[in-house]
Amino acid sequence: MIHDTGHEPHDWWSPRELDFYKEVTxxxxxxxxxxxxxxxxxxxFDNGSSTICGCRTxxxxxxxxxxxxxxxxxxxxxxxxxxxxxxxxxYWNRWVETGEVTYDNRGAKGDDV
Ligand SMILES: [Zn+2]
Numbered sequence: 812m813i814h815d816t817g818h819e820p821h822d823w824w825s826p827r828e829l830d831f832y833k834e835v836t837x838x839x840x841x842x843x844x845x846x847x848x849x850x851x852x853x854x855x856f857d858n859g860s861s862t863i864c865g866c867r868t869x870x871x872x873x874x875x876x877x878x879x880x881x882x883x884x885x886x887x888x889x890x891x892x893x894x895x896x897x898x899x900x901x902y903w904n905r906w907v908e909t910g911e912v913t914y915d916n917r918g919a920k921g922d923d924v
Pocket of ligand 1 (some may be wrong): 846849893
């Protein structure tokens with residue numbers, strides 16, 4: 812799938828990112844990034860999750876889609892009934908399809924780190 816684009820995506824990820832970010836596939840339901848045509852990689856921990864693809868917002872910063880941490884959801888709702896383990900993929904796909912960013916982690920600084 813990736814090779815159809817003619818890109819060599821792994822050249823765009825540093826060894827550190829390859830260690831930290833997990834590979835996901837189109838078969839898992841992830842859409843390709845409309846800009847770099849890559850399937851993203853994901854980083855997922857209890858304190859939040861995010862994507863990386865081949866895009867950057869500047870030379871230091873990858874473009875990424877974020878999802879709330881379990882702690883953040885729990886603090887907001889008082890329970891985990893709204894916790895969706897698939898939320899990062901849904902947020903990513905929504906951004907790909909509509910350009911809409913569901914969750915802006917800048918508002919949650921301090922909760923998620
Ligand atoms: Zn991209």
